Every structure is written in structure tokens, then in C-alpha cells.
Amino acid sequence: MKILVPVKQVGIIDEDYEIRDDGKNVDVDFLDYEINEWDNYSWELALNLQETYGEAVEIVPLTVGPDEAEDVLLNCLAKGGERGIRVWDDALVDSDSMAIAQVIAKVAEHENADYVLTGTLSSDHSFAATGMCVAGLLNWAHAAVVSKVDITPDAQQITVNRELEAGIEEEITVESPAVLSIQLGINEPRYASLRGIKQAKAKPVEVMSHKDFGLTDAEVGEMGSLSKVRKMYAPEHSQAELIEGTVAEQAKRIAEIVKELKGDT
Amino acid sequence: MINPEHDAQVVTRIVQQDFPLWMSVTFYLAAFVSTAIFFYGCYIQVRKYNRGQPFSLTHIKKGIVDMIKDLLSHRTLRRRDRSAGLMHALIFFSFVLLFIGTVTITLDYDILRPITGRMIFWYGEFYLWFSFVLDIAGLAFAIGLLYMMYRRKWMALPKLNYARSDRTQEEPDYDRSWYRFEDWLFLWNLVIIMITGYVLEADRLIWLQDDPTVWDYRWWSPVGTLFAEAMKSMYLTSEGAESFRYFLWWFHALTAFLFVSLLPFTKAKHIFTALVSLVVRNRRSPARLPITDATAESIGVRSITDFNWKQLLHTDACTKCGRCHEACPANASGFPLSPRDMILSLRELSNNTLQKIKIPEAPLLKVVGDGVNQIRPETLWSCRTCGACQEICPVGIEHVPMMVDIRRALIEEGEMDPAVQTALQNLQKKGNSIGENKRKRAAWTKKLDFDIKDARKKPVDLLWFVGDYASLDPRYQKVCQSFARILKTSGVDFGILFESEMSAGNDVRRVGEEGLFEYLAENNIKTLADCDFSRIVTTDPHSFNTLKNEYSELGGNYDVLHATQLVRQMLTDSQIPLARKLSKRVTYHDSCHLGRLNKEYDAPREVLGSIGVEIVEMPRNRDNAFCCGAGGGRIWTPDPIDIEKPSELRMKEAASIEGIDAFVVNCPKCMNMFEDAVKSTGSDDKLEVIEIIELVENCLADD
Numbered sequence: 001m002k003i004l005v006p007v008k009q010v011g012i013i014d015e016d017y018e019i020r021d022d023g024k025n026v027d028v029d030f031l032d033y034e035i036n037e038w039d040n041y042s043w044e045l046a047l048n049l050q051e052t053y054g055e056a057v058e059i060v061p062l063t064v065g066p067d068e069a070e071d072v073l074l075n076c077l078a079k080g081g082e083r084g085i086r087v088w089d090d091a092l093v094d095s096d097s098m099a100i101a102q103v104i105a106k107v108a109e110h111e112n113a114d115y116v117l118t119g120t121l122s123s124d125h126s127f128a129a130t131g132m133c134v135a136g137l138l139n140w141a142h143a144a145v146v147s148k149v150d151i152t153p154d155a156q157q158i159t160v161n162r163e164l165e166a167g168i169e170e171e172i173t174v175e176s177p178a179v180l181s182i183q184l185g186i187n188e189p190r191y192a193s194l195r196g197i198k199q200a201k202a203k204p205v206e207v208m209s210h211k212d213f214g215l216t217d218a219e220v221g222e223m224g225s226l227s228k229v230r231k232m233y234a235p236e237h238s239q240a241e242l243i244e245g246t247v248a249e250q251a252k253r254i255a256e257i258v259k260e261l262k263g264d265t
Numbered sequence: 266m267i268n269p270e271h272d273a274q275v276v277t278r279i280v281q282q283d284f285p286l287w288m289s290v291t292f293y294l295a296a297f298v299s300t301a302i303f304f305y306g307c308y309i310q311v312r313k314y315n316r317g318q319p320f321s322l323t324h325i326k327k328g329i330v331d332m333i334k335d336l337l338s339h340r341t342l343r344r345r346d347r348s349a350g351l352m353h354a355l356i357f358f359s360f361v362l363l364f365i366g367t368v369t370i371t372l373d374y375d376i377l378r379p380i381t382g383r384m385i386f387w388y389g390e391f392y393l394w395f396s397f398v399l400d401i402a403g404l405a406f407a408i409g410l411l412y413m414m415y416r417r418k419w420m421a422l423p424k425l426n427y428a429r430s431d432r433t434q435e436e437p438d439y440d441r442s443w444y445r446f447e448d449w450l451f452l453w454n455l456v457i458i459m460i461t462g463y464v465l466e467a468d469r470l471i472w473l474q475d476d477p478t479v480w481d482y483r484w485w486s487p488v489g490t491l492f493a494e495a496m497k498s499m500y501l502t503s504e505g506a507e508s509f510r511y512f513l514w515w516f517h518a519l520t521a522f523l524f525v526s527l528l529p530f531t532k533a534k535h536i537f538t539a540l541v542s543l544v545v546r547n548r549r550s551p552a553r554l555p556i557t558d559a560t561a562e563s564i565g566v567r568s569i570t571d572f573n574w575k576q577l578l579h580t581d582a583c584t585k586c587g588r589c590h591e592a593c594p595a596n597a598s599g600f601p602l603s604p605r606d607m608i609l610s611l612r613e614l615s616n617n618t619l620q621k622i623k624i625p626e627a628p629l630l631k632v633v634g635d636g637v638n639q640i641r642p643e644t645l646w647s648c649r650t651c652g653a654c655q656e657i658c659p660v661g662i663e664h665v666p667m668m669v670d671i672r673r674a675l676i677e678e679g680e681m682d683p684a685v686q687t688a689l690q691n692l693q694k695k696g697n698s699i700g701e702n703k704r705k706r707a708a709w710t711k712k713l714d715f716d717i718k719d720a721r722k723k724p725v726d727l728l729w730f731v732g733d734y735a736s737l738d739p740r741y742q743k744v745c746q747s748f749a750r751i752l753k754t755s756g757v758d759f760g761i762l763f764e765s766e767m768s769a770g771n772d773v774r775r776v777g778e779e780g781l782f783e784y785l786a787e788n789n790i791k792t793l794a795d796c797d798f799s800r801i802v803t804t805d806p807h808s809f810n811t812l813k814n815e816y817s818e819l820g821g822n823y824d825v826l827h828a829t830q831l832v833r834q835m836l837t838d839s840q841i842p843l844a845r846k847l848s849k850r851v852t853y854h855d856s857c858h859l860g861r862l863n864k865e866y867d868a869p870r871e872v873l874g875s876i877g878v879e880i881v882e883m884p885r886n887r888d889n890a891f892c893c894g895a896g897g898g899r900i901w902t903p904d905p906i907d908i909e910k911p912s913e914l915r916m917k918e919a920a921s922i923e924g925i926d927a928f929v930v931n932c933p934k935c936m937n938m939f940e941d942a943v944k945s946t947g948s949d950d951k952l953e954v955i956e957i958i959e960l961v962e963n964c965l966a967d968d
């Protein structure tokens with residue numbers, strides 16, 4: 001059984017930030033980068049499966065991103081797994097979920113993967129769409145917001161719990177192969193020590209381009225995307241108010257606000 | 266002294282006179298067997314230590330000199346327990362004399378006499394003095410031993426209760442009654458040797474009472490003679506004594522042989538292990554953790570054989586005195602950690618495995634786990650690396666590096682509190698444990714009405730390494746501002762590193778994340794290499810410790826001062842324009858990293874003194890100061906709510922002092938802990954938690 005785990009390097013915005021001159025994204029000067037939080041959980045799931053079933057399971061992290069994004073693969077490989085894949089090409093800039101999914105789906109085919117485990121969403125753009133797109137392109141089953149899984153190697157069907165609104169859980173069976181989008185809290189991701197990360201540098205990372213899988217430039221990047229960012233901005237009006245003063249003064253002000261909102265005055 | 270009518274050669278002690286041959290032969294055989302068991306035991310112990318990792322000794326000469334000083338002065342034993350130290354000294358010195366005595370007899374009687382056909386020196390005047398000295402030594406020995414019995418039986422000292430704080434009563438290794446048995450066996454064995462020795466001597470005197478070369482000189486053995494007088498008054502006759510003699514003689518000899526053969530296997534072995542432990546100990550190790558190769562395939566201690574021989578020997582040196590147990594803040598707060606019990610668990614684990622002919626399979630050697638004599642992760646994570654245990658240990662055991670060695674393996678395996686994991690991830694990403702953006706690091710400077718120089722861009726005399734807690738903790742930011750104003754007002758040329766500064770890594774290293782420590786240190790060293798400065802100053806004792814003691818191993822050699830050291834110097838040079846003095850009575854808390862780890866007890870006190878502040882010392886001060894509970898990464902893990910935290914215990918200690926109005930600290934982490942504790946213990950109406958630096962600033966002119 002082979003499990004492909006796409007992981008994403010996301011940008012974390014500082015409190016003071018500026019929007020890029022073209023108005024379409026945050027200025028990179030104000031970004032720190034780290035692994036998407038959800039992807040820690042999907043990778044942990046893969047690691048747990050491999051630890052349970054040993055050699056019967058191969059797990060491979062994949063990222064679509066430039067050189068710097070290799071850090072997230074190292075972070076994964078520090079915890080386990082033997083090799084990683086990174087796909088990049090300048091033509092991939094400004095890809096949306098669909099365009100990225102094109103690449104992931106091709107890698108899944110190429111690798112003969114049985115499962116693709118994505119995060120439910122990524123913290124920077126929050127589309128929550130990549131997993132779904134991959135499943136669509138591969139014509140595989142898909143389950144989103146997965147909070148519990150029971151996968152055994154060679155199973156034709158697996159049982160999956162999904163988190164719904166109001167704390168309701170849904171238990172479903174899914175045909176394999178499948179794409180699962182994993183929710184936070186499904187497990188406790190382990191710590192990758194800095195020594196581990198350094199040692200992971202010895203593990204091979206295959207660097208490829210979308211063209212290696214027969215995708216054309218038109219199928220990826222902005223051209224291959226179904227959506228396009230027109231403008232990014234901070235909404236002007238904010239309801240927030242900082243209440244200062246002594247505890248008594250603060251309490252008084254809160255009472256006033258409550259009354260105002262209730263329309264008592 | 267010797268009556269001229271007596272032949273001096275005759276004035277000696279008969280040893281095996283009138284013994285049938287078989288008795289003498291059996292005696293020497295028994296002596297040989299017990300000595301053989303003794304040496305075999307020593308061999309087993311040495312083989313056990315050898316099964317640990319290699320460790321090369323440096324400063325061995327100094328180690329020996331220090332050990333001899335420790336031994337002769339008994340200073341490590343006297344500390345904080347004078348009576349135990351005194352009594353141990355009685356036991357030790359008299360034991361040495363008695364041992365020399367026995368060797369003398371063996372030499373002259375068993376070796377020289379058979380060769381030369383006569384005694385060479387053990388007779389006449391020499392013999393009389395010999396008798397006298399040994400008789401008194403025996404008395405001292407017995408007094409010491411009886412006191413130790415009294416301590417155990419009647420004083421019922423909590424530190425001598427071996428029941429464990431990290432186990433429940435149902436668990437098999439909870440009360441360790443074997444240890445109590447062993448203590449008593451040791452004491453009784455020696456007491457019986459002593460008493461039978463006196464009785465035997467008395468018996469000999471009575472038996473030979475008609476022989477003036479014996480009886481006339483009896484008071485040279487005063488204690489034995491008192492016994493003899495007593496026995497005579499119970500109508501023991503010369504004949505009775507003669508027949509009683511054989512039994513006594515054998516009983517005395519056999520208890521002595523028992524002692525010799527048990528020596529390498531029981532508590533008694535501390536006679537050797539403690540001495541070696543004192544020679545090889547490294548007093549600085551809590552401040553400068555032993556360096557390790559972070560690039561090695563594996564790091565830290567997983568199996569008992571991953572400890573080095575010195576550490577295995579340390580575990581055998583422990584006498585279970587309980588001083589570390591008593592000093593440990595984690596233990597005092599009811600955390601499942603006692604440094605003594607950790608050492609003893611490791612000792613048992615190593616005895617049960619490494620004393621065997623063949624080393625058992627790997628799973629049986631595992632140090633961490635839930636089994637008997639294994640150490641639990643929660644035990645290891647309770648430690649604050651405050652060094653109090655190591656400081657007071659009379660036999661020089663180094664608990665802290667052992668603790669950290671095991672933690673290193675836990676970190677690699679990801680076995681840690683989620684809060685620690687979050688802190689380490691923050692440090693990896695942002696260079697501070699709080700998870701604030703790097704650019705926030707110097708935000709505290711914005712409240713000042715002057716700019717602080719950027720040491721990355723301009724040369725400065727003094728480079729101020731602020732530290733992450735100091736930079737980001739809102740309460741402590743005020744202290745940073747005070748310090749900046751003091752420096753500015755005093756015309757010091759100083760600067761900071763702004764967002765290029767990363768956590769110094771002191772706590773990171775102590776939780777066992779060696780790779781991350783090196784990453785942080787290398788980054789800071791690189792940043793500092795591009796700056797032009799003459800000295801480093803910091804208000805944070807954690808940063809102070811690591812910059813001063815640990816960066817040199819990675820190539821960073823600096824002249825580092827703690828803020829209180831700098832301020833003391835500036836006050837002496839009248840460089841700080843003081844407008845007033847304070848009239849306050851306060852108590853002062855020694856932070857572990859400045860005090861115990863770096864032995865700077867005086868600078869803060871002198872600073873307080875020169876600004877007119879009177880210090881009322883806490884009951885536990887200086888090297889005995891009680892940790893606030895934040896060290897060793899514990900600041901990242903919230904303490905459970907149902908316990909009394911170390912900081913609360915400490916605050917109560919302070920609050921019990923009459924007539925003071927402030928609790929003075931010198932560390933951002935202490936500040937953080939005690940700000941909470943002063944409220945949670947309800948002491949905030951009485952005490953204010955304040956930094957020395959703030960008090961100094963209060964003496965500047967208002968502008």
C-alpha cells in the first residue's frame with residue numbers, strides 16, 4: 001500500500017504587513033513560512049499507519065513549491081518516510097487549487113498510490129478544495145474533514161469518520177483508492193527535532209516539473225486555474241474596540257455596549 | 266613505661282596462642298575466602314562500570330586534591346547537617362585507624378614474624394600506644410554508629426524514609442524495604458564487630474590476669490579494661506575466660522569476614538565509590554552541560570549502557586542520605602521526582618543487568634519506562650535543572666547531566682509535554698519560545714523616550730543581550746526599560762541586536778534539544794561576530810549562563826556580565842548618578858542560574874546595600890536557595906493546579922519573614938513565576954515582587 005501525502009508550505013503573516021504593489025497578494029517581506037498545520041496531521045496519520053503495518057506501507061510526502069519549500073519535506077522526513085517528491089516550475093506560479101491538484105493527481109498516478117491524504121485546508125488561502133479536485137481528476141472516492149480512519153493494507157473498503165456541524169460525526173465507508181482530507185485533532189503530531197531535520201537532508205528528494213508528467217503549461221499556473229485573485233485588501237471597517245481603564249470602567253463600558261447592541265438605549 | 270623487669274618483647278597481644286592447628290588453618294582459609302569474595306565483588310563492579318561508555322578524565326590531579334580535601338575536612342558531609350557530618354567524621358577517622366591497626370597486626374604477626382621468627386615492632390611501647398589509640402578509636406567508632414542508628418530509629422528523618430514519591434503504594438518498588446534492611450545490616454555488622462572486639466579484649470585480660478606483662482598494662486586499653494572490670498564483677502574467672510575465648514574469637518572474626526565479603530555488594534561499597542565519585546565529579550556541569558556530538562547517529566541515553574562509566578559509578582556512590590531529596594523543589598511540590606530515587610533506580614537497573622556475566626537483551630536495559638527500576642517520562646520532565654541536588658550531594662553525584670542525557674533521547678522520540686513541543690517549534694520558527702514574531706522582539710524599546718543603538722550597525726562598548734523572556738514578557742519589559750534608562754543616564758555606550766537576537770538556548774539545551782540549541786547558538790554567534798563590542802551584559806541569568814559557559818564550546822568567547830555585576834561595578838565607580846537612597850527592608854531571592862550555577866551571590870546583595878536597601882535573608886539562601894520552578898524548560902509547561910508550586914512554597918517562605926515589603930528578584934523567569942505566586946498565595950498585600958534593576962532606577966533623579 002502506498003500513501004501519498006501532499007504537504008504545503010504556507011505563509012504566516014506578521015501583524016504589520018503590506019499588500020504587494022499589484023494588490024493581489026501580501027508582500028513577501030512580511031511573510032514567515034512554515035508547514036501547513038493540517039498537513040502535520042495527515043503526515044502523522046501516514047506515519048502511524050506505517051508504524052503499524054511496517055513494510056506493507058510506503059509513505060511519500062510531496063510538495064508543489066520552489067526550492068525553499070523543501071523545508072517542509074525535511075520536516076516530514078525527519079519524522080519518518082524514506083524519500084520525498086517536490087514538483088516545481090516557474091510556470092506553476094499563481095496556480096489555484098485546481099492547477100495544483102492537476103500536479104498532485106499526476107504524481108499519484110505515477111507513483112501508483114492507493115491513498116492520497118491531504119489536509120482539510122491550508123491556513124493561508126483556506127480554499128479547502130485541493131483534496132476534492134485531486135479526487136475528481138483521479139476519479140477516486142473522496143472524504144473531507146476526516147476525524148478518524150480505519151485503513152488496513154489491501155482493504156477494498158475503509159471506514160472513515162467525518163466531522164459535521166454541531167459536533168456530529170458521520171461514519172461512512174469509502175471505496176479504495178481514495179483521497180481523504182484530514183482534520184486537525186485526528187492524532188497528536190510528533191516533534192521533529194532539529195537534529196532529525198538535519199539528518200533528513202540525507203534522504204533523497206526527487207525534484208520534478210509538471211512537464212515530466214505530460215502536463216502542459218496551459219494546464220497549470222494561472223492559465224490552468226479555475227479561479228484568479230483579483231484583489232487582496234483589508235476590510236476598512238472594524239467593529240473591534242479596545243476597552244481601557246480600571247476594571248470597573250471596563251465593566252461599565254461593556255454593559256453600555258451590550259445595551260447598545262440590544263437597542264435598550 | 267615498660268617495667269624494666271619485663272621483657273618488652275613479651276608485652277604484646279597474644280593472637281592465636283594455644284590454637285590447635287586446624288583452627289589456625291580454618292581461620293586463614295576463612296580469611297582467604299572472604300578476601301577472595303571481596304576481590305571478586307570488586308571485579309564485578311569494575312566490569313559493570315566498564316560496560317558503560319568511555320569517558321576521559323581531565324583534571325585528575327585537581328580531582329584527587331579536592332577529594333582529599335573533601336575527605337579530611339568532611340566539608341561535603343557537614344553542610345546543612347552538622348551532626349551527621351561530625352558523626353560520620355568519627356566513624357570515618359576511627360575506621361581508618363582501626364584499619365591501619367589491623368594491617369599493622371597482619372604485617373608484623375602474619376608476615377614478618379613467620380619470616381624472621383620474632384615480632385619486629387608490634388610489642389613493648391609501640392604496642393601500648395597502639396592499644397590505646399585503637400581502643401579510643403573503637404569507642405569513637407561505636408559512638409558514631411550508635412548515632413546513625415539513633416537517626417534512623419528515633420529521629421525518623423523524612424529524608425531517610427525511602428518510600429518513593431514517584432510510585433504509588435501498590436507498586437512493587439514503592440517502599441524499598443531492602444534498603445532499610447541494608448542500612449541496619451551495615452550498622453549492626455559494624456557495631457557487633459566493635460562490641461565483640463572489646464569483649465574479646467576484656468576476656469583476654471581476665472584470662473591472663475595473673476600475668477603481670479598483661480595485667481599491669483591493662484589501662485592502655487581503657488575501654489577493654491572497663492569491660493573486663495565489669496565482667497569480673499560478674500564472677501568471670503580466668504578459666505571461664507579461657508574457655509569463652511574461642512567462641513568470642515571466632516564470632517568476632519566471622520563478623521569481620523562477613524563485612525569484608527559483603528563490602529562490594531552493599532552500601533558499604535561507598536567507601537570506595539564515593540571517593541572515586543568525588544575525584545571524577547565535575548562541579549560545573551549544571552552550568553556547562555557536558556558537550557555531546559549532535560551529529561551522531563543517536564543522541565542521549567536510552568539504555569543503561571549509554572551512560573558513561575563515570576555516571577554508572579556515580580549511581581553506586583549514593584549513600585541514600587536524602588539531602589538531594591530534601592533540596593529538590595520538584596519533590597517538595599509533590600511532583601513525581603526525587604533525585605535520589607532517580608539515582609537509585611538507575612543503580613538497581615545497572616546492578617540487575619550489568620553485574621550479570623552476560624549483558625541481557627536490549628529491552629531489559631531500557632532506562633525509560635513504567636517497569637520496576639525504570640524512570641518514567643513524567644519524572645524526567647518534572648526536573649527544573651536547578652542543580653540543588655548536585656550542589657548538596659556529599660559524594661559528588663551529577664544528577665543534572667544524567668537527567669538531560671535521558672531527556673535528549675526523549676526529545677528524539679518525541680516523548681514530551683505538548684507545551685514543550687509548542688515552545689520548541691516556536692523556537693525553531695521564530696527564535697523565541699513564546700511564538701512571537703521576530704520583529705516584536707524589540708517592541709519594548711518603543712516606550713522609551715530615546716533610541717537604543719543598533720549594535721549590528723554601530724560599534725558599542727556594551728552589547729546588551731536582552732533574552733527572549735525579557736524581551737517579550739510584558740511585566741519584564743518594564744525592567745528592560747528601567748535598565749535602558751539606567752545605562753542611558755549613566756552615559757554608557759550600549760546597543761542591542763533587535764530582531765537578530767534569538768533565544769540564547771539555555772533552556773532548550775536543558776530540555777535536551779541539543780540540535781536546536783546549536784542552531785540558536787550558531788545563529789547568535791554569527792550575529793555577534795559581525796558586531797563591534799567589548800563586553801556583553803544581560804539581565805537574564807539563563808542567557809548569562811549559556812553565553813558565558815556554553816557558547817565557548819561552539820566558538821563564541823565573550824566577556825559576559827550579569828546586569829547586577831555591571832551595576833555593582835558602576836556604583837563602585839560612581840558612574841550612576843544616584844539622586845537618593847531607598848530605605849526599604851526586603852528579602853532577596855537568588856536565582857539558580859546566577860547564584861548556584863554561577864556562584865554570584867554577592868553582586869546583587871552589594872547593589873542592594875549600596876542603594877540603602879536592607880536585606881533580610883530567607884531561611885534558604887545562596888547555595889541553598891529554592892528554585893522558582895521555571896528552569897529546565899518548566900516555564901513552558903503549566904504546573905497542575907492541585908499542587909503547591911515551587912514558586913508558591915518559596916513565596917510563603919518569604920512571607921513568613923516579618924517587617925519586609927518586597928521580594929527582590931533578578932531574573933525574568935523568576936519574575937514571571939513570582940508575580941503569579943504572590944497573588945495565588947495571597948501575599949500581594951504584604952509583598953511586592955520587584956527586580957533589583959527597578960530599585961536602582963528608583964534612585965535616579967526624576968526628570
Ligand code: SF4
Binds near residue numbers: 649650654664
Ligand atoms: S535539578 Fe533541581 S529539580 Fe532537578 S532533580 Fe535536582 S533538585 Fe530536583
Ligand code: SF4
Binds near residue numbers: 583585654659662
Ligand atoms: S544522590 Fe547524593 S545527596 Fe542524594 S541521596 Fe544519594 S548521596 Fe545523598
